[in-house]
Amino acid sequence: MGLIKTYRCKKCGNQKQVKLAVEGNNTEGKPYLHDTFFCKDCSNLSIIDVVNEKMRCKKCMSKNITKDWNLKDLRCDKCGGEFELIQKGET
Ligand SMILES: [Zn+2]
Numbered sequence: 341m342g343l344i345k346t347y348r349c350k351k352c353g354n355q356k357q358v359k360l361a362v363e364g365n366n367t368e369g370k371p372y373l374h375d376t377f378f379c380k381d382c383s384n385l386s387i388i389d390v391v392n393e394k395m396r397c398k399k400c401m402s403k404n405i406t407k408d409w410n411l412k413d414l415r416c417d418k419c420g421g422e423f424e425l426i427q428k429g430e431t
Protein backbone atom coordinates (compact mmCIF):
# COMPACT_ATOMS: atom_id res chain seq x y z
CA MET A 341 0.00 0.00 0.00
CA GLY A 342 1.11 3.50 -0.65
CA LEU A 343 0.12 6.98 -1.55
CA ILE A 344 -0.14 8.38 -5.05
CA LYS A 345 -0.27 12.10 -5.68
CA THR A 346 -1.22 13.59 -9.00
CA TYR A 347 0.12 16.98 -10.03
CA ARG A 348 -1.02 19.10 -12.94
CA CYS A 349 0.78 21.86 -14.79
CA LYS A 350 -1.01 25.18 -14.25
CA LYS A 351 -0.26 26.29 -17.79
CA CYS A 352 -0.73 23.33 -20.14
CA GLY A 353 -2.51 20.71 -18.03
CA ASN A 354 0.32 18.16 -18.31
CA GLN A 355 -0.04 15.66 -15.46
CA LYS A 356 2.52 13.80 -13.38
CA GLN A 357 1.95 10.99 -10.94
CA VAL A 358 4.12 10.68 -7.87
CA LYS A 359 4.26 7.49 -5.86
CA LEU A 360 5.29 7.56 -2.24
CA ALA A 361 6.88 4.33 -1.08
CA VAL A 362 4.57 1.81 -2.71
CA GLU A 363 5.44 -1.66 -1.45
CA GLY A 364 4.26 -5.02 -2.65
CA ASN A 365 5.04 -8.10 -4.67
CA ASN A 366 5.15 -8.23 -8.44
CA THR A 367 3.56 -10.89 -10.64
CA GLU A 368 6.52 -13.21 -10.00
CA GLY A 369 6.10 -12.83 -6.26
CA LYS A 370 9.25 -10.76 -5.86
CA PRO A 371 9.13 -7.80 -3.51
CA TYR A 372 9.39 -4.28 -4.81
CA LEU A 373 9.43 -0.81 -3.36
CA HIS A 374 8.52 2.03 -5.68
CA ASP A 375 9.51 5.52 -4.70
CA THR A 376 9.71 8.81 -6.54
CA PHE A 377 12.97 10.67 -6.96
CA PHE A 378 13.75 14.14 -8.25
CA CYS A 379 16.70 14.60 -10.60
CA LYS A 380 18.82 17.64 -9.70
CA ASP A 381 20.33 17.70 -13.18
CA CYS A 382 17.27 17.66 -15.44
CA SER A 383 14.38 18.20 -12.95
CA ASN A 384 12.70 15.00 -14.11
CA LEU A 385 10.75 12.82 -11.70
CA SER A 386 11.56 9.12 -11.85
CA ILE A 387 9.55 6.39 -10.18
CA ILE A 388 12.21 3.85 -9.23
CA ASP A 389 11.89 0.36 -7.84
CA VAL A 390 14.59 0.74 -5.20
CA VAL A 391 14.82 -3.02 -4.67
CA ASN A 392 15.32 -4.08 -8.28
CA GLU A 393 16.43 -1.02 -10.23
CA LYS A 394 19.49 1.21 -10.34
CA MET A 395 19.17 4.45 -8.44
CA ARG A 396 19.37 6.93 -11.29
CA CYS A 397 17.25 9.29 -13.32
CA LYS A 398 15.27 7.51 -16.01
CA LYS A 399 15.55 10.46 -18.35
CA CYS A 400 19.22 11.54 -18.24
CA MET A 401 20.72 8.59 -16.30
CA SER A 402 22.17 10.94 -13.69
CA LYS A 403 22.81 9.56 -10.21
CA ASN A 404 22.29 13.02 -8.79
CA ILE A 405 18.77 12.26 -7.54
CA THR A 406 17.02 12.87 -4.25
CA LYS A 407 13.83 12.00 -2.39
CA ASP A 408 14.01 15.35 -0.69
CA TRP A 409 12.27 17.72 -3.11
CA ASN A 410 9.53 20.31 -3.06
CA LEU A 411 6.66 21.04 -5.39
CA LYS A 412 8.34 24.32 -6.32
CA ASP A 413 11.31 22.38 -7.70
CA LEU A 414 9.05 20.73 -10.24
CA ARG A 415 8.87 22.21 -13.70
CA CYS A 416 6.72 21.00 -16.55
CA ASP A 417 8.84 19.25 -19.16
CA LYS A 418 6.53 20.53 -21.90
CA CYS A 419 6.14 24.21 -21.13
CA GLY A 420 8.25 24.96 -18.04
CA GLY A 421 5.18 25.86 -15.98
CA GLU A 422 4.53 25.25 -12.30
CA PHE A 423 2.59 22.28 -10.95
CA GLU A 424 -0.29 22.12 -8.50
CA LEU A 425 -1.57 19.16 -6.52
CA ILE A 426 -4.92 17.97 -7.88
CA GLN A 427 -5.42 14.55 -6.34
CA LYS A 428 -4.28 12.30 -3.52
CA GLY A 429 -5.09 8.65 -3.43
CA GLU A 430 -4.25 5.29 -1.95
CA THR A 431 -2.94 2.53 -4.17
ZN1 LIG B 1 3.09 22.56 -18.84
Ligand SMILES: [Zn+2]
Pocket residue numbers: 379380381382383384397398399400401402
Ligand atom coordinates in the same frame (compact mmCIF):
# COMPACT_ATOMS: atom_id res chain seq x y z
ZN1 LIG C 1 17.76 13.55 -14.96
